[in-house]
Amino acid sequence: MKIICSKENLLDGINIVQKAVSTKTTLPILEGILIEADERIKMTGNDLEIGIECYVDADIKRPGSIVLNSKMFGDIVRRLPDSEVLIEVKENDSVIIECENSLFEIKGISSEGFPSLPSIEKEEGIRISKKILKDMIKQTIFAVSIDENRPILTGSLFEYKSGKLTIVSIDGYRLAMRCFFSENTAEGIDRSLVIPGKTLNEIAKIIQPVDEDIYIYAAGNQILFDMGNCIMTSRLLEGEYLNYMGIIPSEHETKITVNTKDLLACFERASLVITNEERRYPVKLDISDDLVIITANTEAGNVREEIRAEMEGKKLDISFNHRYFIEALRVIDNEMVDIFFTTNIGPCTIKPMQGNDFAYLILPIRK
Amino acid sequence: MKGSMRRVVFLIDMNAFFITCEMSVNPELKGHPAAVAGDPKNRSGIILAANYDARAFGVKTTMLVHEALSICPGLILVPPTRGLYERKSNEFMQILSRYTPVIQKNSIDEAWLDLTGCENLFGEPVQIAQMIMKEIMEELDLWCSIGISENKFLSKMASEMKKPLGITELWTHDVKTKLWPLGVREMYGIGKQTEKRLNEVGIITIGDLASCNDKLLGDIFGKYGHELKLLANGIDPSPVDPAPKGETRSISRSTTLSRDITDMEEARTVLLSLAEEVGEDARRNDFRGRTVSIVIRFSDFKTITRQKTIVPSYLTKDIYRTGAELLMDNWDCRRPIRLLGIGIANIDEDMPEQISIFDVNSELPDEVKKEEKLEKAMDEIRSRFGSDKLKRAKLLDGSNKSK
DSSP states (O other): OEEEEEHHHHHHHHHHHGGGSOSSOSOGGGGEEEEEESSSEEEEEEOSSEEEEEEEOOEEEEOEEEEEEHHHHHHHHHHSOSSEEEEEEOGGGEEEEEETTEEEEEEOBOGGGSOOOOOOOOOSOEEEEHHHHHHHHHTTGGGOOOOTTSGGGGEEEEEEETTEEEEEEEOSSEEEEEEEEOTTTOBOOOEEEEEEHHHHHHHHHHSOSSSOEEEEEEETTEEEEEOSSEEEEEEOOOSOOOOHHHHSOSOOSEEEEEEHHHHHHHHHHHGGGOOSOTTTSOEEEEEETTEEEEEEEOSSOEEEEEEEOEEEEOOEEEEEOHHHHHHHHHTOOOSEEEEEEOOTTSOEEEEESSSOSEEEEEOOEEO | OOSOOOOOEEEEEETTHHHHHHHHHOGGGTTSOEEEESSTTSTTOBEEEEOHHHHTTTOOTTOBHHHHHHHOTTOEEEOOOTTHHHHHHHHHHHHHTTTOSOEEEEETTEEEEEOTTOHHHHOSHHHHHHHHHHHHHHHHOOOEEEEEESSHHHHHHHHHHSTTTOEEEOOGGGIIIIITTSBGGGSTTOOHHHHHHHHHTTOOBHHHHHTSOHHHHHHHHTHHHHHHHHHHTTOOOOOOOOOOTTOOOEEEEEEEEEEEEOOHHHHHHHHHHHHHHHHHHHHHTTOOEEEEEEEEEETTOOEEEEEEEEEEEOOHHHHHHHHHHHHHHHOOSOSOEEEEEEEEEOSOSOOOEEOOHHHHOTTSOOHHHHHHHHHHHHHHHHHHHOTTSOOOGGGTOGGGOOO
């Protein structure tokens, strides 16, 4: 194999496929990037959970393939001058990397042992705008559970139903749900998948917030994201996801309508005295007479915030982990939101004033 | 009610507990000298418990096996049956709980009962004691001695006075005649060392201790000296404390391995069997740990402990998983391990409780709840049929099992 490629293109490819390269494995080949040269070069990373393939334009002098240690190859290319890079495989899988006045000769690994990505037929896919998908993931990913004792909750539900895409994350203490409906920017057949949180994190990093489309295919317990010059595959989580519709209460005792940014700012300020152990120090909400009083008392100090809110229903005293509110409010773009409370030991739900594009449900803390 | 009611405290002591448990499941041992020995085949093993037929020959607890055989050649030796004593212990606690909820388990084979005010319900203290002894004999085929008094110390002293199958009353007005003539070593809580130091200053009997100069005692033993003197006078205000829920701060188990190990699978198997015991204990006490810790003692006796915070749990699965993770992160399989331990702790009970979605939606399918049901069902089976009856498949493989 002998290729010439710009450092910039090479590095773009490396940065993407590195997200699927294993960092702790007993198999050295899994710590490598597979490089295959044909008409273009194709780079592949595969940690057996997630696999990424990325095409990069290059001048192919001689086709072939090799596996290079991802960390060393990445570190070398990153520090090369912005110029053309020559990569040539010599005898015994030894690899020359040359750029201007730099010349490396590093050990490669024969590509034969590199595990291939699962093959997933590209049919009956879901099409959606990259920007919208990226936003939806960011708006729900923080509520994915990290508790391995409930494996299904370490992923997000990805539900596609007659043109409507819904993503739901539940970590046991809160729920984040986002919907998107558009006949123009999304299409596909009805599906319900549970995608690991790690996969969604990586895909959100890779996709650019642009008005191009991404295609999503699923077969068996695998999913494939097709981004044009780059594809990503991942294992899906098996098992039944929780019935999220059943969790969101349909009735409420207290309702407030409040300015999103102002409420967020109150929580953020209140959090300043909670220096650690957020579970020990909840933020208290005192809701009465169109006024919400937010207080926090810790060993480090006290804070009291007041915010005007339009209120319906009963007065309420309720406590929360401030982080759950902050993370939800930060990803809501709507100027105003409705917040529905049940009891001081029951769920509360943040919803838009109109429509049902999102719901953020939070369970309180019993004091 | 006039004045303060007289307290009535019982100490129930199971006689020759381990061996009588063995006799209850193996009646052929009855009427013959028999003993439980740590390792009957090993001549330098020790006697853990001898029955009264064996004691007649002079066989005593902690005696070496070959010594015991030399004074009692017909002695039948049995190895300890894992799980049997815990099960029997739970069963006799069950019987005691018919009389009062105020029970303090002092060890596997003895417990205090506070029966203050129960006379109207069950009769005079001695009658109650007779009922308890009878029920334990008839239902469990076990023997006990019962000490009756108005506090924990005196009831314990009373229970020692007549064994086996004794019922002894020792009230405060009996202290002078029944307690004071005894040597200080007879006193609950006084060991060889304390006896020696007391004897050195001329305190030989409990009576000597009861009338001893406060300053002298204070100089030798500090605050403890004062407590000893109160006890010698039959005064013990400590309550029968049933260790209320939430009192538990930690539960742990450890084991010294029969040989040093360097194999991860083997170490994990040991950890699983310990986690199983911790989990069972935790579930019985409804105690969820916020941290899981492991202890590793290497062959050179260097000991490390490592811990990790978890979502509060009492499930064997969670305890084991976290422990195994800690083990893998902290051991390279090179340094031989001689002791392994695992435990859960909950340093902070006052932590406000974050409510979970599963608390408010009981109908949700939940793997954690499923696991909880499963493990509780396993506990139930074990407590009925003995802990050896049900094991995780991982713990069955004889070659991996470390005793």
